[in-house]
Amino acid sequence: EVQLVEYGGTFVQPGGSLRLSCAASGFTFNTYNFIWVRRAPGKGLEWVSHISASGGSTHYADSVKGRFTISRDNAKNSVFLQISSLRAEDTAVYYCAREDPRGWYFFDYWGQGTLVTVSS
Amino acid sequence: TVLTQSPGTLSLSPGERATLSCRASQSVSSSYIAWYQQKPGQAPRLLIYGASSRATGIPDRFSGSGSATDYTLTISGLETEDSAVYYCQQYGTSLWTFGQGTKVEIK
Numbered sequence: 001e002v003q004l005v006e007y008g009g010t011f012v013q014p015g016g017s018l019r020l021s022c023a024a025s026g027f028t029f030n031t032y033n034f035i036w037v038r039r040a041p042g043k044g045l046e047w048v049s050h051i052s053a054s055g056g057s058t059h060y061a062d063s064v065k066g067r068f069t070i071s072r073d074n075a076k077n078s079v080f081l082q083i084s085s086l087r088a089e090d091t092a093v094y095y096c097a098r099e100d101p102r103g104w105y106f107f108d109y110w111g112q113g114t115l116v117t118v119s120s
Numbered sequence: 121t122v123l124t125q126s127p128g129t130l131s132l133s134p135g136e137r138a139t140l141s142c143r144a145s146q147s148v149s150s151s152y153i154a155w156y157q158q159k160p161g162q163a164p165r166l167l168i169y170g171a172s173s174r175a176t177g178i179p180d181r182f183s184g185s186g187s188a189t190d191y192t193l194t195i196s197g198l199e200t201e202d203s204a205v206y207y208c209q210q211y212g213t214s215l216w217t218f219g220q221g222t223k224v225e226i227k
Contacts, residue, residue, distance in 0.1 A: 035216070037164075045156075045164065045207050045218040059215055095163060104170055105211030106154035110163035 002026040002109045006096050009114030017084040020114055022096030023077065030054075030074040033099040035107060036081050038092035048094070049081060064090075086118045121146050121212045125219035133227045138195040140222045142208035147188045152211040155184055155193045158221075159204045167206075168193060200226050 008020040022034070036048040049070040050059040058070050069082040079096055093115050097107035122145040130138055142153070150171035156164040166175040168184035171191055181196045195202055203226045208219040 037218075039158075044205075044220040045158075045209075047216040047218065050215070061215075097164075100169065104154075105152050105216065106166065106169045106209065107156075107164075108166050108169075108175065110165070112163050 002098070004096055004098065004109055004111035006094060006111040006114040009094060009116045011117045011119065012086055013120055014086060014088060014118055016086050016118070017082070018086065018116060020081040020083065020094055020096075020116070022079040022081075022111060024079070024098070025077060027098075029077040032101060034072065034079045035097050035099060036070065036079075036094055037097060037107075037110075038090075038094045039113075040089070040092040043092075046092075050099075051079065083116070086116075088118050090116060091118045092116060121148060121210055121214050121217055123208055123210055123217055123219035125206075125208060125222045127222060128220075129223045129225060131225040131227055132198055134198055134200060136198050138193075138198055138202070138224055140193040140195075140206055140208075140224075142186075142191040142193070142219050144189045144191070144210060146212075148191075148210045148212055150187050150191075153184075153186070153191050154209045156207045156209065157202075157204045158207065164207065195224070198224075198226060202226065 003025045005023045035050045051070045067085045072079045093113040095113045097110040100108045126141045153171040155168040158164045172184045205221045
């Protein structure tokens with residue numbers, strides 16, 4: 001069974017840093033791309049960052065470029081999101097999701113999410 | 121590419137048909153259009169990919185259609201469990217974008 005479990009979300013002050021993790025199981029991890037997507041309170045989904053299967057290609061939304069860093073450890077079946085210089089507008093539930101491998105750029109499995117709250 | 125979903129909220133009775141619209145600010149390949157369902161406190165769930173293909177395990181009352189800039193998700197014969205927010209998603213020159221969502225309420 002495919003499972004994605006995010007953790008690491010917490011309450012943090014503006015300007016602070018945090019590392020989110022996504023632990024995967026039930027499939028061949030190193031053959032899939034992954035994305036982090038967030039949902040802020042009262043708002044819709046927003047893609048944040050994407051990483052290729054090898055980790056050699058990464059992409060970031062303009063809203064987080066320079067502040068967020070995505071990475072992965074294929075030996076530990078995990079994807080990470082290092083977030084820094086946090087702002088109130090980064091408050092959201094952060095989801096990791098697996099990209100379908102057929103090259104159609106959609107996401108077939110999602111984790112339950114981890115909540116990041118940025119406030120003074 | 122900006123995706124605009126309408127209506128913002130749809131309130132219908134069980135058994136009725138729901139028609140959700142997703143309009144793109146520029147043409148999108150239908151291969152790169154997906155729809156997701158999200159219930160409160162749950163992860164998004166893939167419903168439709170490639171504009172019209174149902175994901176594994178999705179009931180056939182969910183169907184997708186469209187091309188270029190106009191895409192539609194139809195739920196035929198609404199059930200109470202279909203109460204959720206529905207998002208369209210595209211991939212293109214601006215990489216991934218999601219619509220703002222349509223909330224479906226069951227009366």
